[in-house]
Amino acid sequence: MDQGSGGGEASDEKLAHFQSLTGMEDMAVCTRILERHGWDLDSAVTAAVSDDSHSHARENSRQNLQPQRLSPRYSPSLPHRNSGTAPPLGLAQLATTSGDEDMLVDHQPRPGPIPPGNDAAATNSGNLVWKIVTLPFSIVRGGLFMVSGAMGLGVWVAGSLLSYSLGALGIGNQQGGGGGGGRLTEARDRFLPVPTAGAVQAIQFIRSFEQEYGSVRPDFQALSFMEALRRSTEGFKFLFVYLHSPEHVDTPAFCQATLCSEPVSQFLSQNFVVWGADVRNTEGFQMFNSLKASTFPFCAVVMASSNQRIALLQQVEGFKSPETLLSLLQRVLEEQGAALVAMRVEDEERRRNRQLREEQDAAYQAALLADQERERKRVEEAERVAREAAESERQMREKELAAQRAAQVAAEKQAAMEKLRKEKALALGAEPERGPQVTQVLVRFPNGERKERRFSCTSAVQCVYDFVDSLGSLGDARYSLVSNFPRKVYGADKLHMSLADAGLHPHASLFVQVDTP
Incomplete structure (x- = not known):
């Protein structure tokens, strides 16, 4: 057996469900069919019923679903219940399952069949003649229903x-x-979306039922059985199942007088999820086998149980008046309604717990986001402070480097000027003694300082500039030597003239005029 489809227990359970739905007893054949469909129970059952067991199912349906019309209340071809109903079972009994069970639905033991009497035998011959007479009409009516359903x-x-x-x-x-x-x-x-095969059959049944009995009817669900069962579970209601056998003698009277009566229709629609199926169709025939129906009309009240099973709470077989059916259904609600209340309470508890978890998760996420936001801001602030500190340190280093470079440049410049001053002082040579060929020059500085020196009258005006430079009082400032009376500037054009030619012999008074940049 393929254990990859969900484990040994799940595979055994699917095998048991498959056997209960199809009625096949050979476990090897059932296992091969399930493996061929990847352990998909729905597709395997559909294939088995529609393909492998089609002819067998049709034959069984003719033998089991068409009761001998001996009397309006009795069918000798099928086991018959004295009361027509199964007493409601406790949920603990109905939901009990074991690994050895091969039934989809939990049942009570059925009473044995009641042997027919002489009156029934007499009625049987008359019923056979009636069936032969009405057979063409039944075939034509069934064909019209199928064609209209397919067209719709x-x-x-x-x-x-x-x-x-x-x-x-x-x-x-x-x-x-x-x-x-x-x-x-x-x-x-x-x-x-395209409906499932079960939903298609449900739609066809609803259309056929309306055409036959009118629009006043229970609110049949246009769903497959499992979808209807799921809807009843979600809505905290029981599922009312009606298996329709059009050829049974009691079916028209039950549908018209009981099932389609306004009190029954309203009661079912308000308190149950209602699902019906024609036993001539695949899903209706499967439920006929699963619920082990013995005669028609057949109704059942079921609910979802554990391990993908359904609990059979009540079944009603044979014709029942509206009052009797309502009484049975009301008793089911009263005796088994505690299960729905428990399911509703459990669901509300799950919802509250889920809401609480969601709120806790939301609060945790909000706190986590707040912590992450605070951490992000802290990291951003630390990064900003680090950037500012790094920038400040960089600026300080740049200032220090600039100051060092400026100091170095100033020192180099000062050294160069000092070197130039010494060179110019050496170039002047010794100051000559007073004499007729000696010119006395007085130089006044902007700060009021006065310096005087003797030069040869043949010395160039440049020598006076060299003398001023050798003193170092002006630094690197650019200047000109100017005489007052008459005012005359001894600029670059007169640097190579001798003192005599420049009119500065035998003595001259000059002041330093610093040039503006």
């Missing part, structure tokens, strides 16, 4: 596809009546 389904699918195509092309209902093309509607038709 085809129109529904085609309409969905057309609506989706028009919506994709931008063609839809327009708002407003003005010309020139109005606005497209904001909510476009969306493509509806």
